[in-house]
Amino acid sequence: MPKPSSRLTLSELRGLILLTDAAVAGSSDIAEGVHRKVWDTLGAPPGKEAGRTRGVTGLAYQSVRGISRLLAQGANHLLQALEGQPDTSAASPRRTRLLAVLNGIVGDRLTAEANPLATRMALYRAPDEETEAMPAAAGKVLLLIHGLCMSEYAWEDAGEETVxxxxxxxxxxxxxxxLRYNSGxxxxxxxxxxxxxxxxxxADRPGLAxxxxxxxxxxxxxxSACHYARQAGMRWPERLQHxxxxxxxxxxxxxxxxxxxxEAVLGKLPHAAPWAGLARVRSxxxxxxxxxxxxxxxxxxxARFHHHRDTHAVLPLPEGxxxxxVAAVVTAKPGALADRLLGDxxxxxxxxxxxxxxPARALCFAPHRQQVCYGMHHMQLLSSPEVGRQLLAWLAAP
Structure with a gap:
């Protein structure tokens, strides 16, 4: 069995180099934008493009971006040529977790640029053990789906006070x-x-629940998956019980x-406007x-980063x-303000x-199908003994 390794594969290293080049370009754009705003207040003539500086200063920023891009392209071509060599190391939990965080933050960009660091959606029997099929002997399957910036390792038992x-x-x-997926x-x-x-x-497991x-x-x-499955006439929602x-x-x-x-506030402040770009570094x-x-x-x-009124579609819970x-509240006792503002x-x-x-937007969870856990934060919901007992009670029912 391959030994787990935290080092990046050649394709992942290539992806990291491409991402670093993008970060250098973005940082340079922000710095030049601030520089340009200062010049504007002094009445200096504008550059050829909005947000750009002129003369030697403009050439310096352009050189930084150009050199970074040249180095990235060279390394990219070299690593592409080497990628055919087999990698015998297995993924390590640390590497998987780090890539999950990266994908949560900029995963949409990684996918759009076909960056090798982009996470591919897949099913796993256990952490880092991918499978394409449902377990052969299973009559009831429990699918666990992680949240933002996470992977299947998020569900691991992390100590004596967890399950x-x-x-x-x-x-x-x-x-x-x-399920592992690109949460960005x-x-x-x-x-x-x-x-x-x-x-x-x-498809080939008709009796599986x-x-x-x-x-x-x-x-x-x-x-979202339930909606699109029913819209397309897929059969798997008929197997979905809980x-x-x-x-x-x-x-x-x-x-x-x-x-x-x-982001909106920064965008309205003269010298801070270029820094609003940092707030847009979210997937x-x-x-x-x-x-x-x-x-x-x-x-x-x-416009994804513009503030606008909530008009998203009303999607009820699936019938049948x-x-x-399950919700959590960080305070030990109920309180209207803590519930509303703090939550988990x-x-x-x-x-x-x-x-x-x-009322038209409310989801109709029956009272006996709700649980509120006090003195608990968002991440504790992944392995709480209290939640574990409730899951056992709920999912034991037919």
């Missing part, structure tokens, strides 16, 4: 399966791909909303979290599936439970 949901539910006959892509893109992936994986536990963004991807959402921002997450406001997946966007039409035709919601530290209580001031 492994896969192990807990294996006791009542569930065979675990994990639009939720709708991941939803479409997941729908097709499950249709293929379940499927239950899904999804954390955070993973719940949005799951809801959907459990752990801290899913059904109606958005304040941190992304705050990032959107920060399509992250901006989808602003209102919990699930479908293509929720973002198509909109037992749907459950990332997702407000109302958003995680699908509640909305507009």
């Amino acid at each position: 492994d949901y896969a192990a807990v539910l294996a006791g009542i006959g569930y065979t675990p399966l994990y 892509r639009h939720v709708s893109h991941n939803g479409r791909e997941l729908a097709a992936l499950l249709e293929k994986a379940l 499927l239950s899904v536990v999804a954390h955070s963004m993973g719940g949005l991807v799951l809801r 959907m459990v959402f752990l801290g899913t921002p059904h109606h958005g997450a304040p941190l992304e909303q705050a990032g959107n406001y920060l 399509a997946g992250i901006t989808d979290l602003r209102e919990g966007r699930l479908l293509d039409e929720d973002w198509q035709g909109w 599936v037992a749907c459950f919601a 530290g990332l997702v407000p209580l109302q958003s995680a439970l699908g509640q909305h001031h507009d």
Whole structure:
């Protein structure tokens, strides 16, 4: 068996070089933009292009970008020529986790540029053990879907005060399966791909029952997949028995909303306007979290980084599936302000439970299919003994 390695493969190294070149170009653009704004206040004549400087200064910035691009292209060609050599090392948890974070932040760009660092959606029997088919002996499959900037390693039992949901539910006959995906892509893109992936994986397993536990963004991807599967007349939703959402921002997450406001404020300040570009270094997946966007039409035709009124489509929970919601609150006791503003530290209580001031947008989780965990933060929802006991009770039911 290959020994796990934290080092990058040749293709991943090539991807990192291309990404570094893009970062150098972006940083240079910001610096030159600030320089240009200062010159504007002094009445200096503009450059040939908006945001560019003139003369020796402009040449210096242009040289930085040019040299970086030249070096990146040379290294890219060299590594492409070497990529045919086999890599006998296995992926390590550390490498997988680092790539998951990178994809969560700029995964849409990595995919658009065909960067080798882009994560490919796939099913896994266990962390870093990819599979194309459902487990042969399984009658009930438990699919676990991670959230933003994560991988299947997010579900691992991390200590004495945590539990492994896969192990807990294996006791009542569930065979675990994990989804890995590029969380920086639009939720709708991941939803479409997941729908097709499950249709293929379940095609030759007519008697298999499927239950899904999804954390955070993973719940949005799951809801999107159900929509596109039913729209396309796929058969796998007929096998879907349970959907459990752990801290899913059904109606958005304040941190992304705050990032959107920060960008808007920076853009209006004369010398700070170029720095607004830093606020745009966040993926399509992250901006989808602003209102919990699930479908293509929720973002198509909109300027992704502009603040606008929430007009995303209303998508109810799928019929015929037992749907459950688990929310967490960081404070030890209930409190209206903490529930509304803090929630689990990332997702407000109302958003995680699908509640909305507009009844037409509210998700109808039955009261006995909701759980609120106090004194718990967003990441603890991945391996909480309290949540594990509730999952056992819910998923044991037919």
